[in-house]
Amino acid sequence: MNKKTYFIRTFGCQMNESDSDMFGAYLEQLGYMPTDNVDEADIVIVNTCSVRQHAEERAFTEIGDLKHYKAKNPAGKVVVVGCMAERMGKELKVKFPHIDLLVGAKSAEQFPEIMKKSGIIADTRDARATTEKIAAPDKPVRNDTKTTDESATTKITTFVTISRGCNNYCSYCVVPYVRGPEEYRPVEEIVEEITKLTANGLKEATLLGQNVNSYRSVMSVIDPASGSYTLKEADFSDLLAEIHKIVGLKRIRYMTNHPKDVSDKFIKTIASLNKVCTHIHLPLQSGSDRVLELMNRKYTFEYYYGLIRKLRYHIADISITTDLMVGFPGETDKDFKATLDAVSKIKFDFAYVFKYSPRENTEAFKLGDTVNKETKEKRHKELLDLCNAVAREKNSKYLGKLAEVLVESRQSDTGEYMGKTKDNRAVVFQSARELLGQSINIKIKEAKVHSLIGENIA
Ligand code: SF4
Known part of the structure; x- marks a missing residue:
């Protein structure tokens, strides 16, 4: 049958x-x-x-x-x-x-x-x-690239949901309405899931939440002397520390972060745990304080820039990516220039640039869609060109160097391998050897905006 x-x-x-x-x-x-x-x-x-x-x-x-x-x-x-x-x-x-x-x-x-x-x-x-929740321990592991020929024995990386929903109500966003308030999975459940996946060959887990930095739960702490245990409050840093203990797991990623909830404890934690990858996605959205306030983002550019400096102070080689929006209702040329200036000042490793899209029932919807289509297109192109030029420049620092890559997938049509560096750069290269799941050094020959082209010299 x-x-x-x-x-x-x-x-x-x-x-x-x-x-x-x-x-x-x-x-x-x-x-x-x-x-x-x-x-x-x-x-x-x-x-x-x-x-x-x-x-x-x-x-x-x-x-x-x-x-x-x-x-x-x-x-x-x-x-x-x-x-x-x-x-x-x-x-x-x-x-x-x-x-x-x-x-x-x-x-x-x-x-x-x-x-x-x-x-x-x-x-x-x-x-x-x-x-039972279907975030079950035996769910299959995914690879990012859908057109690959990896088999069940070569699954390497997976997303693990740690929380659902969002409490932030950014004025342009429907997520809090359609996904509801934040709910967090217990620490033990997440650790158990990743432990089982790791036993089946997982190398890298990406912890997912709309705002991982506001993760809250409780975890049990065992007293080795008496064998008894007590419950203690756990935040995202505590969760990272627990996952870091999983034997065999090589890398931990997480997304997405809200700048207002990035604490000093979190920065020190990611700096101290060597399995935690040297990459953070930290959406800025706009360089203008006036627009950030209208967006209800609850931070200023100065505060955001302070976080960048702290992150770079504690983790010198951290790569920082971001989301930026153009054409938010009422965005003036001056506001837009503030976003261009922010990109020039911070030099993001990569930026996703979006045009504002009005969503019914959100607060921003009430402001109207006041920036006309041509202006949105023009600003989008100008900002994207700048961000891409910066990304290419940042990628070019790898030229001629060896990059440590975790090999994630192989394209079934071209036979090319794709792996990622710890700072989240995609590296594409050819090899006749079986390399899926291995960490190897690749020599970088070419820097593009979205990826690096390399050569396996081993
Ligand atoms: S943009 Fe992100 S943080 Fe803001 S409401 Fe939407 S999901 Fe929440």
Whole structure:
């Protein structure tokens, strides 16, 4: 008998990618196999993003196209999950009647129960098995590059969700509305998950949360003399220290960070733990204090720049990446210049530059979309050109040098390997040897904006 299959299309952030991995893991526990061919799938899942209008439009197109899938496969099921399912709810079903089930972002962890109740899958296992959180210890490990030919024995890096939701209400952002307030997984549960994955060959874990720096939980501390244990409050630094103890784990990454919650304790912790990678993604958004206040970011540029100096003081070779936004309502030429100046002053290793996208029900939406399209385009290009020039210049410091790389994946079409340095630079190189999962030194021959091209000289 042919095995049943599923197809997942994921839009948006790493949190969605991580959730999609969990949905796939659950279906695989029930005997489903993944497929790249949507037409042959028994279940099609579209994991959606509401952060920008553009992401929603792409998901609309994808969901709309599934009408043809349903016409060819009347028994096939279309499941729409994530932020759009949360934000729009039944409105989506009215627009696309071929959707069989909606699972909102706040209910991601209840995916098995909801799927079971809907009758889409037949899960006859003990009820406890399906009500357990699906961030289960045996979920498969993912690699970042989807077009690779790594096998189950060569899984190297994974995302591990440590918290869900956000309490910050940045004025332009829908995440607190669609994902709800912050909830944190217990320290022991996270450590247990990574320990099991490491025993199966994992080398690197990326801890995921909308704001990892506000992580709060409790952990048990055992008194070696008496064997008794007490509970103590744990923050993100404590969590990092616990994960650092896992034998066999080589690298720890984390994202995303909110500048207002980056503490001195955190900076000293990442400086002292050698498995913690020398990279931080610290979204600045704007160099203008006036715009930062309108964005409700709760810091000034001076404060942010102070953090950069502290990070560079404690970790000299740390790479710092950021998110920047142009065209926020009311952004003037002077505000925009402040962002250009910030980039010139800080020299980010890489920056993601976005155009403001109005999102209904957010505070910024009430301000109108006042910066016209041409101005947004012009500012976007100018800022992106500057950021890319700085990124290339920063990458060029590697030219002719050896970079230590953890080899993560191999492109199935070109045979090229891709690995990352501890400071999060992607290095692409050729080799006839089997290198997946190894840490090796690669000589850098060429510096691009997004990657380094190297040569395996071993
Ligand atoms: S910190 Fe701000 S931008 Fe990030 S998810 Fe929360 S509200 Fe959105």
